[in-house]
Every structure is written in structure tokens, then in C-alpha cells.
Amino acid sequence: MTSYPGSGDAARQRRDYTPEWLGNLADDVTMEASVLTGIIKGPQAVREILSFARTLYDYQDFHVIGRYGDADFVEDYTATVHGEPIGSIVVVRFNEAGQTQNIVINHRPLNSVLLWSKLMGEHFAGTDYADHFLQPEDIDKLQGRREGP
Known part of the structure; x- marks a missing residue:
């Protein structure tokens, strides 16, 4: 199992963080992430997914x-x-009006990325966002699993 160095201090383990930039999204905001199969566009989609x-x-x-x-x-x-470790780097770019224009989120390691995309895909199954996440059969292929003999 991969582990990432955290502080080990339970007081730093936040469960209440809301990014300040999430409240001021540009009308043409985009979001890219290692858990996505495409680019998310628009404030409603970004807010719902995040x-x-x-x-x-x-x-x-x-x-x-x-x-x-x-x-x-x-x-x-x-x-x-x-319970799986995940490391994240988020880079947000603002436009000239100070609105959030671009969001890029990189997660690691790959097993955690696949888990994340699977959980997101399950949650958004049957919605307009479903195609932006790996499907269970895609994850099985990536992890080297096959059905049948």
C-alpha cells in the first residue's frame, strides 16, 4: 500500500474545508482532473461534481x-x-475579473485515482456527467482484470 506523508496531527485533518475559489466561478470555467476522461465546462457542472x-x-x-x-x-x-491514501495538487487560475477560470486537479497514486473515478462514476451514473468518469469495465481493464476464461 502506498502512503503519503501527512502531518500525523489529527487536528490538521480537516473535514470542513470549502475552497474560497469555488464561490466565484466564471461562466466559462473549465476543470481538468486525473480522475476525469474529459474537460468539465461551466459553473453548474463544476459545482455539482466538486x-x-x-x-x-x-x-x-x-x-x-x-x-x-x-x-x-x-x-x-x-x-x-x-481508507486509501491519495495525494492531491490543485492549481486554480483566475481571469482578469478575479473569477475562477481554470481548475486542474492532479491526484496520485493510480490505484487511488481509479478508485476515485469509479466512485464518481457510480454516483453520477445516468446523469449528463457519467461519461466524464471511468466505468467499472474500464477500470477492470486498466487494472488487468478480465471476465471469463
Whole structure:
């Protein structure tokens, strides 16, 4: 099992974090992530997906969080999802009006990315967002599993 260095301090294991940038999304905001099979576009889609995604964390242990330069925001944290370790780097870019324009989220390791995408796919099955996540059969293929002989 992969582990990521967290602080080990239970007081730093946040369960209540709401990103400040989530409340000010541009009309043409985009989001890319290692758990997605495409680019999410628009504030409603970004909010719906991130609102559910945030419920999957057992906790978040932040190493870095805040402004980076004049037009960027960064989050670097470790966490667990269903007990599995996951590391995340989030880079947010703002437009000239100060609205969130682009969100890029990179998770690691691959097994946690696959778990995350599976959980998201299950939750959003039958919705307009379902195609943005791996389906169980895709995950089985990636993990080298096959059905039948």
C-alpha cells in the first residue's frame, strides 16, 4: 500500500474545508482532473461534481494552501478516500475579473485515482456527467482484470 506523508496531527485533518475559489466561478470555467476522461465546462457542472467529490475524503491534511502569484491559487494536500491514501495538487487560475477560470486537479497514486473515478462514476451514473468518469469495465481493464476464461 502506498502512503503519503501527512502531518500525523489529527487536528490538521480537516473535514470542513470549502475552497474560497469555488464561490466565484466564471461562466466559462473549465476543470481538468486525473480522475476525469474529459474537460468539465461551466459553473453548474463544476459545482455539482466538486460538491460530491468533497464528500469522498475521509479528511484532508493540507501542506500548502493559498494564493500563488497574482492570478493563481494552489492546494497541496494528502488525504484518504475509503481508507486509501491519495495525494492531491490543485492549481486554480483566475481571469482578469478575479473569477475562477481554470481548475486542474492532479491526484496520485493510480490505484487511488481509479478508485476515485469509479466512485464518481457510480454516483453520477445516468446523469449528463457519467461519461466524464471511468466505468467499472474500464477500470477492470486498466487494472488487468478480465471476465471469463
